[in-house]
Amino acid sequence: MASIRELHKQLIQKERSAVEIATEALDRIQKLEPQLHSFLHVMGDRALEQAKAVDDKIAAGEAIGLLAGIPIGIKDNICMRGVPTTCGSRILENFVPPYESTVTQKLQDAGAILVGKTNLDEFAMGSSTENSGYGRTCNPWDRDRVPGGSSGGSAAAVAAGECTVALGSDTGGSIRQPASLCGVVGMKPTYGLVSRFGLVAYASSLDQIGPFAGCVEDAAILLGAIAGHDAKDSTSLKIEIPNYCQLLRPNFRPRTRLRIGVIKETFGSGLDSVVESRVKTAIEQLQLLGAEIQVISCPRFEYGLPAYYIIAPSEASANLARYDAVKYGIRAEEADNLIDMYKKTRAKGFGTEVKRRIMLGTYALSAGYYDAYYLKAQKVRTLIKQDFDSAFEKVDILVCPTSPTTAFKAGEKTDDPLSMYLSDLMTIPVNLAGLPALSIPCGFDDQGLPVGMQLISKVLREDLLLQVAYAYEQSTDWQFYKPDLTVATKQQKKS
Amino acid sequence: MLDREQVQKVAHLARLELTEAEEESFTRQLSSILDYFEQLSELDTTDIQPTTRAIETSNVTRQDVLDPSLAQEEMLTAAPDRSDRFFQVPQIMSD
Numbered sequence: 001m002a003s004i005r006e007l008h009k010q011l012i013q014k015e016r017s018a019v020e021i022a023t024e025a026l027d028r029i030q031k032l033e034p035q036l037h038s039f040l041h042v043m044g045d046r047a048l049e050q051a052k053a054v055d056d057k058i059a060a061g062e063a064i065g066l067l068a069g070i071p072i073g074i075k076d077n078i079c080m081r082g083v084p085t086t087c088g089s090r091i092l093e094n095f096v097p098p099y100e101s102t103v104t105q106k107l108q109d110a111g112a113i114l115v116g117k118t119n120l121d122e123f124a125m126g127s128s129t130e131n132s133g134y135g136r137t138c139n140p141w142d143r144d145r146v147p148g149g150s151s152g153g154s155a156a157a158v159a160a161g162e163c164t165v166a167l168g169s170d171t172g173g174s175i176r177q178p179a180s181l182c183g184v185v186g187m188k189p190t191y192g193l194v195s196r197f198g199l200v201a202y203a204s205s206l207d208q209i210g211p212f213a214g215c216v217e218d219a220a221i222l223l224g225a226i227a228g229h230d231a232k233d234s235t236s237l238k239i240e241i242p243n244y245c246q247l248l249r250p251n252f253r254p255r256t257r258l259r260i261g262v263i264k265e266t267f268g269s270g271l272d273s274v275v276e277s278r279v280k281t282a283i284e285q286l287q288l289l290g291a292e293i294q295v296i297s298c299p300r301f302e303y304g305l306p307a308y309y310i311i312a313p314s315e316a317s318a319n320l321a322r323y324d325a326v327k328y329g330i331r332a333e334e335a336d337n338l339i340d341m342y343k344k345t346r347a348k349g350f351g352t353e354v355k356r357r358i359m360l361g362t363y364a365l366s367a368g369y370y371d372a373y374y375l376k377a378q379k380v381r382t383l384i385k386q387d388f389d390s391a392f393e394k395v396d397i398l399v400c401p402t403s404p405t406t407a408f409k410a411g412e413k414t415d416d417p418l419s420m421y422l423s424d425l426m427t428i429p430v431n432l433a434g435l436p437a438l439s440i441p442c443g444f445d446d447q448g449l450p451v452g453m454q455l456i457s458k459v460l461r462e463d464l465l466l467q468v469a470y471a472y473e474q475s476t477d478w479q480f481y482k483p484d485l486t487v488a489t490k491q492q493k494k495s
Numbered sequence: 496m497l498d499r500e501q502v503q504k505v506a507h508l509a510r511l512e513l514t515e516a517e518e519e520s521f522t523r524q525l526s527s528i529l530d531y532f533e534q535l536s537e538l539d540t541t542d543i544q545p546t547t548r549a550i551e552t553s554n555v556t557r558q559d560v561l562d563p564s565l566a567q568e569e570m571l572t573a574a575p576d577r578s579d580r581f582f583q584v585p586q587i588m589s590d
Binding site: 095096098099190191192205231234235237300303306307309310317321324325326327328329330331335336337338339340341342343344346347350352355356358359360362363366373375376377378379380381382383385417418432433434435459460 | 497501502505506508510511513517521524528529531532534536538543544545547549552557566570574575584585587
């Protein structure tokens, strides 16, 4: 699909109408969904109405913003008033939110066309979108493989051109890891930059909403539209939002010396050799662009994973206590008292991974264990943050692979939760420290699967992160490679 | 390590009814995950303050101004069961 700027140009020059663009997106969704299953709910009529409103504005000679008429996908853990929001869970299969999230309100105010709600691991818990209660999403590059997760539907939809850009949420890598596995740009902003009002809570000290896009500029435009203070989210930061787009330049030579640090610990065992080679080539490219490259050690980086899998399930066990079959959602029929109703409804409504994390979190927070687990993990967070702080005294940007491997086969890790957790090794420390980071495509492995590079900056340096990513992107042509979606099955592709 | 009895206790605290098979697999899987967490004890965290967020903020306040809240009828419509203006649930106390 064309970029936001291309579509915007077509709209203002009246080469195409917003209704035509929306219709094209909806047709493509209809055609590809049987193969991909990126969406849980498509808002056909609503999208066309929104597009008609944009066309009316253009016809009336009114100015339109960059996002007006742009088809956007929304991860299905972000509430929209009157639109089913399931979080990929059976427990919310009949839930229709009575209120609108701040991010979707902002996008609609900007004239964006919200085409559908995208698939995810149930309550954003997972790294493959296989934990959805409504079936898995396929990776557009190889449908036998996973798109990553938890925002796998948003990543696959953008990669396949079902929408121009999409929103996801990132608690431990849920935007960056699927962006990497699907070959698109995905960004997790600084904790507090984007309002979470209307985002269904998973782990509140880590959750953040962010953009998926086919190119860096589109990600910058979408981020600019959703960022900013919101009185409805008490963790939201009161800061000025820069114009991220205007700051993008195809190189960083004229700037003062840009220092990039390669995180030593991420190039150890467990890293796929092709991923290592592609990321190293990309780092050389950054050097050619004028960056000074240093090797940086973050010795406590690897402790991020165990710390995260204590903190996130602990917070989840508290957040998910609200699914009690009283105010909304499904209720198990055959209960004979209140406690029994809770237990049976939750047994029926939650999938295995969600139950596993609720159990883990409940245990970690139970009497006598809080200090040993949750408090210990929060202290380890401080140590990881200190590692980043001292790294950022020496460099401006950190770089590492986004994911230790390219997209893995569906079913490969579903029986071994710990091996699934390990796919978030590179992304998790960033959430623990609350930093912004993005994943950008940096090549393909021998099987044609995308590889992603992760760039990390200090808090609130999204501008610099986007500038570096943009300069890299403009010096390569990875963004122009698209998955072949004309072939129905992999067998046919091979023969 | 976690035994089956502890798994049953935690499931009760979490208000989850587990099947026999789930009890068995969670006992095994949660034990191995807890073993994995043990590596955190390698780190000395004496005198280290816990972190909860990237940028500390505190005492977020706002003007105490009334805003319309969501419509009661709309809230009740979403409920699995209701009685007049109330959410309805199975019996809580015995007769």
